[in-house]
Amino acid sequence: MAGRMLSQHAAGVHRIAYTCSTKQKMVTNAKRARGVEAYQNGLAAEDIVCQKLRGAGWNVLLQRARTRRGEIDIVAQNGTTISFIEVKLRKTLRDAAESLSATQSRRLFRAAECLLQSNPHWQYEELRFDLFILDANSKMEWLKDVIRQM
Template identity: 40%
Template structure:
């Protein structure tokens, strides 16, 4: 039997992309179980992205989803750069959906790790932090 060749960088990127899609789908499902209505998924702009926009009552949550080997690694992966890019995308989303701007707005994180339930960190950071 011939030895297996290591995966190419392109195939690794595709696999990571698919894991990310599954993580975001699981996070959206988790939010729905908690009574949220999903307003948008994968809202992308040239300056940033919001993984999930969800509403429950008078609150709109802009959610960053991170999947890593441990929940702690997932939480640490939300860097200041990630937050700035997310904030830029949120400003554009609100400009396109002005009716939601009057509601309570917050930034959440959903951390995922294999074999663990999702960890929803409510109000994980404030704008400009």
């Protein structure tokens, strides 16, 4: 059962502290191991995508770029085009393609804005969001310009 407590701190500031009487769920070792494996597989997929990009003439500007608004897996440039790239690895290509939610798309857009502000030296004429999807059989597809501002 959740409840609220009003507490008073120095200078008369009041804060509401939320309490919860439910117990935290324990994470099993098997679940933790699956999470570590998924994380490692994701990093490997990003490395594969970076190799593919470099082979296609792209310059990888950033990998795993974190901002206060979110993270972008890869930022790459080819000529005057900068692409913000999300990498999705799932059992099937269809599952990977469907795993990019509208909420995540908005977060990626906001993260890209932060990166552009913090890197004013980047020269570009076109910005786009690409999605690389990979499956368990090492198949890969490059979906270009998949996110538009809403």
